[in-house]
Amino acid sequence: MSVTEPAAKRFTKAAWTSKWLWWASLNACIAAYFTYGLVAPASNIKTAWLPGKTTHGHHQIEMDCDACHAPSQGNAPPSASDVMQDACIRCHGDQLKAANDTHPASKFNDPTNADRLAALDAQNCLTCHQEHVPDRTLNMGLTLPADYCWHCHQEVAENRPSHAGMAYDSCATAGCHNYHDNRALYEKFLDDHFGEPDLLPDAKLPLRDTVAALSVAKWQAEPLQVGDADAPEDIVVSPELVGDWAETAHAAAGVNCTGCHGGQAEAAAWSDKLSVADCETCHEQQVDSFQTGKHGMRIAAGLPPMTPSLALLPMHAGTAHESLDCNACHPGHRFDTEFAAVDACLRCHADSHSLAYRDTTHASLWEEEVSGSGERGTGVSCATCHLPRLEGNRGVWVNHDQNASLRPSETMAREVCMNCHGLDFALNALADPLGKTTCYGNTPERRVESVQMAHDWFTQRQSKRRTKADQ
Ligand code: HEC
Ligand code: HEC
Ligand code: HEC
Ligand code: HEC
Ligand code: HEC
Ligand code: HEC
Ligand code: HEC
Ligand code: HEC
Ligand code: HEC
Ligand code: HEC
Structure with missing residues (x-):
C-alpha cells in the first residue's frame, strides 16, 4: 500500500485515454441495453401490463413481476390467477x-x-x-x-x-386490535402494565453488544494502528483514509483492510467496490434485517439499490441518486454510529415528520447524550425508534429493518417506547393524530382505553370468581 494524496487533478495522456474508454463503454452499454430490451423480458415492457399502481409497500419491487406472479406461464403477461x-x-x-x-x-x-x-x-x-x-x-x-x-x-x-x-x-383503530400482530395489545400484557407512570424511573435504552452479536462465533483480535494496515502494495490511499480507519471500532477490534476488501494470500483478490455481502461475513443479522425493509428490499430482490429519486416519500434533491446500501448511513472508513443515527437520515428524508425531529424533547436528550452531558442510552435519535436495539440470543443488536417497528406502530411501543415510558402513555402517544407530524414532540391529547378496559375486565372476572368461591 502506498499512502499519497489523491492524484485527481493531474491532466495526463492517461486521463485522456481513460475518457475515451469511458465514452466507448458508455456507448456499448446503451447498445447492450436496447438489445437486451428486444430479446429479454425487460422489466420496463412488463410495467406496461400493470393494471394499476402497486401498493406503497411493494412499489419498489413492482418491476419484478415474477416476485409474486408465477413465471411458469411462458410468455403470457402476469394475471390475477398466477399470483x-x-x-x-x-x-x-x-x-x-x-x-x-x-x-x-x-x-x-x-x-x-x-x-x-x-x-x-x-x-x-x-x-x-x-x-x-x-x-x-x-x-x-x-x-x-x-x-x-x-x-x-x-x-x-x-x-x-x-x-x-x-x-x-x-x-x-390505533391502540385497540390488529389483525396479525397483537404483541403489545394482548389483554394480559395490557393489564400487566396497568398504572405505569408516563416516564419510567430508569428511562434508558440497553447498550449495544456488537462483538457478541457478530456472526463470527468467537471474536478474538488485537487492536491495530496506522502502521499495521495490510492493504497490498499497489493500493494507493490517502492518509485520511488510513487515519479514519485507525480511529474506528474496526481497527480497535482488529479488523484490517483485507478483512473487508480481500486480498490476503488465501482469500479473494482485493476489491475497491464492496457489497452488502462483504459486511455479511461478520454482520449477518444487520444485513439480513436491512434487506427485509424499505431501505434494502430492492437489493434483496436482485434489483439495483433503492435511491431517493425512486421514493414516494418526500426526499432532499441533493441525494436523489445516492444508492441505499450500508455506506448510505455508514460512509467512508469511519462507520460512525452517531452520524448514522440522525445526520445520515436527514441528508435524505424531507417529510414533515423527519423535519420536526430537531425541535423535540427527544432530540435534546440525544444532543445531551452525544455531547457527553447526558448518560449513554438516554437520548432518542431517529434510529432509536426506527432501528431499534433488540435483545437477541447473542446480545443486544440493531434491527436494520426500519419497517419492522412501523407496521403496525404498536410494535414500536413494545420494542422502543417501553424502555422509557409506561405502556398507556406510549399507546396514547402513538395513536395521537398530531404525533406523526410533530415527531412525538407534543403531549398526547387522546386517550386509548385499551389498558383501562383490560384492567377492568380482569378485575371484574376476579371479583366474580371471589363471589362464586364465597357462595
Ligand atoms: C420479494 C418479497 C416480497 C413478496 C413476494 C411480497 N412482499 Fe409484501 N412486502 C415486502 C417488503 C420488503 C415490504 C415493505 C416492508 C414492510 O412494510 O414490512 C412489504 C410490505 C407488505 C405489506 C405492508 C404494505 C404497506 O403498504 O404498508 C403487506 C400488507 C404485504 N407486504 C403483503 C404481501 C402479500 C399479501 C404478498 C403476496 C401477494 C406479498 N406481500 C408479497 C416484501 C415482499
Ligand atoms: C408484490 C407482489 C406483486 C408484484 C411485484 C406484481 N403483482 Fe400483479 N398482482 C399481485 C396481486 C396480489 C394481484 C391480485 C390477485 C387477485 O386478485 O387474486 C395481482 C394482479 C395482477 C393482474 C390482474 C389484475 C386483474 O384485475 O385481473 C395483472 C394484469 C398484474 N397483476 C400484472 C402485474 C405486472 C405486469 C407486474 C410487473 C410489472 C406485477 N403484476 C407485479 C401481486 C403482484
Ligand atoms: C382477513 C384479512 C387478512 C388476511 C387473510 C391477511 N391479512 Fe395481512 N393484514 C390484514 C390487516 C387488516 C392488516 C393491517 C395491520 C393489522 O391489522 O395487523 C394486515 C397487515 C399485513 C402486513 C403488514 C403488517 C404486519 O403485521 O406485518 C403484512 C406483511 C401482511 N398483512 C401479510 C399477510 C400475509 C402474508 C397474509 C397471508 C398469509 C395475510 N397478510 C393475510 C388483513 C389480512
Ligand atoms: C375469518 C374469520 C376472522 C376474521 C375476519 C377476524 N377474526 Fe379474530 N379470530 C378468529 C378466530 C377463529 C379466532 C380464534 C378464537 C375464536 O375462536 O374466537 C380469533 C381470535 C381473535 C382474538 C383473540 C386472539 C387471542 O389469541 O387472544 C381477537 C382479539 C380477534 N380475533 C380480533 C379480531 C379483529 C380485531 C378482527 C378484524 C381486524 C378479526 N379478529 C377478524 C377469526 C377471525
Ligand atoms: C469495515 C470494512 C472496511 C475496512 C476495514 C476497510 N475498508 Fe476500505 N472501503 C470500505 C467500503 C465500504 C468502501 C466503499 C466501497 C464502495 O464505495 O463501494 C471502501 C473503499 C475503499 C477504497 C476505494 C476508494 C476510496 O478511497 O473510498 C480504498 C482504496 C480502500 N477502501 C482502502 C482501504 C484500506 C487501505 C484499508 C485499511 C487501512 C481499508 N480500506 C479498510 C470498507 C472497509
Ligand atoms: C472481518 C469482520 C468484519 C467485517 C467484514 C465488517 N465488520 Fe463491522 N465490525 C466488526 C467488529 C469486530 C466490530 C465491533 C467493534 C466493537 O464494537 O468493538 C464491528 C463494528 C461495526 C460497526 C459499529 C461501529 C461502532 O462504532 O460501534 C459498524 C457500523 C460496522 N461494523 C459496519 C460494517 C460495515 C458497513 C461493513 C461492510 C462494509 C463491516 N462492518 C464489515 C467486524 C467486521
Ligand atoms: C438507515 C441507516 C443505516 C443503514 C442503511 C445501515 N445502518 Fe448500520 N447502523 C445504523 C445506526 C443508526 C446504527 C447505530 C444504532 C444504535 O446505536 O442503536 C447502526 C449500527 C450498526 C452496527 C453496530 C450495531 C450492531 O447491530 O451490532 C453494525 C454492525 C451495522 N450498523 C452494520 C450495517 C451494515 C452491515 C449495513 C448494510 C447492510 C448497515 N449497517 C446499514 C444505521 C444504518
Ligand atoms: C440515501 C438516502 C436515505 C438515507 C440515508 C436514509 N433513508 Fe430512509 N428511506 C430512503 C428511501 C429512498 C426510502 C423508501 C421510500 C419509499 O419507498 O417511498 C426510505 C424509507 C424509510 C422508512 C420507511 C417509510 C415507510 O413509509 O415505509 C423509514 C422509517 C426510514 N426510511 C427511516 C430512516 C432513518 C431513521 C434513517 C437514518 C437512520 C434513514 N431512513 C436513512 C432513503 C434514505
Ligand atoms: C419517538 C419515535 C420516533 C422518532 C424519534 C422518529 N420517528 Fe419517524 N416515525 C415514528 C412513527 C411512530 C412513525 C409512524 C407514524 C404513523 O404512520 O402513524 C414514523 C414514521 C416515519 C416515516 C414515514 C413517514 C411517512 O410519511 O409515512 C419516516 C420516513 C420516518 N419516520 C423517518 C424518521 C426520521 C428521519 C427521524 C429522525 C429525523 C425520525 N423518523 C424520528 C417514530 C419516530
Ligand atoms: C431513551 C428513553 C426514551 C424512549 C426510548 C422514548 N422516549 Fe419519549 N420521552 C423521553 C423523555 C425523558 C421525555 C421527556 C419527559 C418529560 O419531560 O417529562 C420524553 C417525552 C415524550 C413525549 C412528550 C413530548 C414533549 O416534548 O413533551 C412524547 C409524546 C413521547 N416521549 C413519546 C414517545 C414515544 C411514542 C416513544 C416510542 C416510539 C418514545 N417516546 C420513546 C424518553 C424516551
Whole structure:
C-alpha cells in the first residue's frame, strides 16, 4: 500500500485515454441495453401490463413481476390467477410467525371454523391484500372494507358489555386490535402494565453488544494502528483514509483492510467496490434485517439499490441518486454510529415528520447524550425508534429493518417506547393524530382505553370468581 494524496487533478495522456474508454463503454452499454430490451423480458415492457399502481409497500419491487406472479406461464403477461400465495409467505412468513400472528392460516384448519371461512377465506392472503387497485387500498395494503372483523366476531358485543355499541370499523383503530400482530395489545400484557407512570424511573435504552452479536462465533483480535494496515502494495490511499480507519471500532477490534476488501494470500483478490455481502461475513443479522425493509428490499430482490429519486416519500434533491446500501448511513472508513443515527437520515428524508425531529424533547436528550452531558442510552435519535436495539440470543443488536417497528406502530411501543415510558402513555402517544407530524414532540391529547378496559375486565372476572368461591 502506498499512502499519497489523491492524484485527481493531474491532466495526463492517461486521463485522456481513460475518457475515451469511458465514452466507448458508455456507448456499448446503451447498445447492450436496447438489445437486451428486444430479446429479454425487460422489466420496463412488463410495467406496461400493470393494471394499476402497486401498493406503497411493494412499489419498489413492482418491476419484478415474477416476485409474486408465477413465471411458469411462458410468455403470457402476469394475471390475477398466477399470483403465488407461496411468494407472500416466503417474504413475510417468518415476520408474521415472529409477531405471534393472531390469525394465522393454521387457526382456520379447525373444522369448527368452516362457517367463518365460508364468509371470508382467511387462509388466503389475497382475500385481504390484493394488488394494483389503488382506489380500494387502505393503510397497510388492506383491500377489504375496514369493518370486515364483523364476519367472524359478531358475538363480541354480547359477550363483552364493554364493547356494546362499538362500530366494527373501529376494532382495528390505533391502540385497540390488529389483525396479525397483537404483541403489545394482548389483554394480559395490557393489564400487566396497568398504572405505569408516563416516564419510567430508569428511562434508558440497553447498550449495544456488537462483538457478541457478530456472526463470527468467537471474536478474538488485537487492536491495530496506522502502521499495521495490510492493504497490498499497489493500493494507493490517502492518509485520511488510513487515519479514519485507525480511529474506528474496526481497527480497535482488529479488523484490517483485507478483512473487508480481500486480498490476503488465501482469500479473494482485493476489491475497491464492496457489497452488502462483504459486511455479511461478520454482520449477518444487520444485513439480513436491512434487506427485509424499505431501505434494502430492492437489493434483496436482485434489483439495483433503492435511491431517493425512486421514493414516494418526500426526499432532499441533493441525494436523489445516492444508492441505499450500508455506506448510505455508514460512509467512508469511519462507520460512525452517531452520524448514522440522525445526520445520515436527514441528508435524505424531507417529510414533515423527519423535519420536526430537531425541535423535540427527544432530540435534546440525544444532543445531551452525544455531547457527553447526558448518560449513554438516554437520548432518542431517529434510529432509536426506527432501528431499534433488540435483545437477541447473542446480545443486544440493531434491527436494520426500519419497517419492522412501523407496521403496525404498536410494535414500536413494545420494542422502543417501553424502555422509557409506561405502556398507556406510549399507546396514547402513538395513536395521537398530531404525533406523526410533530415527531412525538407534543403531549398526547387522546386517550386509548385499551389498558383501562383490560384492567377492568380482569378485575371484574376476579371479583366474580371471589363471589362464586364465597357462595
Ligand atoms: C408484490 C407482489 C406483486 C408484484 C411485484 C406484481 N403483482 Fe400483479 N398482482 C399481485 C396481486 C396480489 C394481484 C391480485 C390477485 C387477485 O386478485 O387474486 C395481482 C394482479 C395482477 C393482474 C390482474 C389484475 C386483474 O384485475 O385481473 C395483472 C394484469 C398484474 N397483476 C400484472 C402485474 C405486472 C405486469 C407486474 C410487473 C410489472 C406485477 N403484476 C407485479 C401481486 C403482484
Ligand atoms: C420479494 C418479497 C416480497 C413478496 C413476494 C411480497 N412482499 Fe409484501 N412486502 C415486502 C417488503 C420488503 C415490504 C415493505 C416492508 C414492510 O412494510 O414490512 C412489504 C410490505 C407488505 C405489506 C405492508 C404494505 C404497506 O403498504 O404498508 C403487506 C400488507 C404485504 N407486504 C403483503 C404481501 C402479500 C399479501 C404478498 C403476496 C401477494 C406479498 N406481500 C408479497 C416484501 C415482499
Ligand atoms: C382477513 C384479512 C387478512 C388476511 C387473510 C391477511 N391479512 Fe395481512 N393484514 C390484514 C390487516 C387488516 C392488516 C393491517 C395491520 C393489522 O391489522 O395487523 C394486515 C397487515 C399485513 C402486513 C403488514 C403488517 C404486519 O403485521 O406485518 C403484512 C406483511 C401482511 N398483512 C401479510 C399477510 C400475509 C402474508 C397474509 C397471508 C398469509 C395475510 N397478510 C393475510 C388483513 C389480512
Ligand atoms: C375469518 C374469520 C376472522 C376474521 C375476519 C377476524 N377474526 Fe379474530 N379470530 C378468529 C378466530 C377463529 C379466532 C380464534 C378464537 C375464536 O375462536 O374466537 C380469533 C381470535 C381473535 C382474538 C383473540 C386472539 C387471542 O389469541 O387472544 C381477537 C382479539 C380477534 N380475533 C380480533 C379480531 C379483529 C380485531 C378482527 C378484524 C381486524 C378479526 N379478529 C377478524 C377469526 C377471525
Ligand atoms: C469495515 C470494512 C472496511 C475496512 C476495514 C476497510 N475498508 Fe476500505 N472501503 C470500505 C467500503 C465500504 C468502501 C466503499 C466501497 C464502495 O464505495 O463501494 C471502501 C473503499 C475503499 C477504497 C476505494 C476508494 C476510496 O478511497 O473510498 C480504498 C482504496 C480502500 N477502501 C482502502 C482501504 C484500506 C487501505 C484499508 C485499511 C487501512 C481499508 N480500506 C479498510 C470498507 C472497509
Ligand atoms: C472481518 C469482520 C468484519 C467485517 C467484514 C465488517 N465488520 Fe463491522 N465490525 C466488526 C467488529 C469486530 C466490530 C465491533 C467493534 C466493537 O464494537 O468493538 C464491528 C463494528 C461495526 C460497526 C459499529 C461501529 C461502532 O462504532 O460501534 C459498524 C457500523 C460496522 N461494523 C459496519 C460494517 C460495515 C458497513 C461493513 C461492510 C462494509 C463491516 N462492518 C464489515 C467486524 C467486521
Ligand atoms: C438507515 C441507516 C443505516 C443503514 C442503511 C445501515 N445502518 Fe448500520 N447502523 C445504523 C445506526 C443508526 C446504527 C447505530 C444504532 C444504535 O446505536 O442503536 C447502526 C449500527 C450498526 C452496527 C453496530 C450495531 C450492531 O447491530 O451490532 C453494525 C454492525 C451495522 N450498523 C452494520 C450495517 C451494515 C452491515 C449495513 C448494510 C447492510 C448497515 N449497517 C446499514 C444505521 C444504518
Ligand atoms: C440515501 C438516502 C436515505 C438515507 C440515508 C436514509 N433513508 Fe430512509 N428511506 C430512503 C428511501 C429512498 C426510502 C423508501 C421510500 C419509499 O419507498 O417511498 C426510505 C424509507 C424509510 C422508512 C420507511 C417509510 C415507510 O413509509 O415505509 C423509514 C422509517 C426510514 N426510511 C427511516 C430512516 C432513518 C431513521 C434513517 C437514518 C437512520 C434513514 N431512513 C436513512 C432513503 C434514505
Ligand atoms: C419517538 C419515535 C420516533 C422518532 C424519534 C422518529 N420517528 Fe419517524 N416515525 C415514528 C412513527 C411512530 C412513525 C409512524 C407514524 C404513523 O404512520 O402513524 C414514523 C414514521 C416515519 C416515516 C414515514 C413517514 C411517512 O410519511 O409515512 C419516516 C420516513 C420516518 N419516520 C423517518 C424518521 C426520521 C428521519 C427521524 C429522525 C429525523 C425520525 N423518523 C424520528 C417514530 C419516530
Ligand atoms: C431513551 C428513553 C426514551 C424512549 C426510548 C422514548 N422516549 Fe419519549 N420521552 C423521553 C423523555 C425523558 C421525555 C421527556 C419527559 C418529560 O419531560 O417529562 C420524553 C417525552 C415524550 C413525549 C412528550 C413530548 C414533549 O416534548 O413533551 C412524547 C409524546 C413521547 N416521549 C413519546 C414517545 C414515544 C411514542 C416513544 C416510542 C416510539 C418514545 N417516546 C420513546 C424518553 C424516551
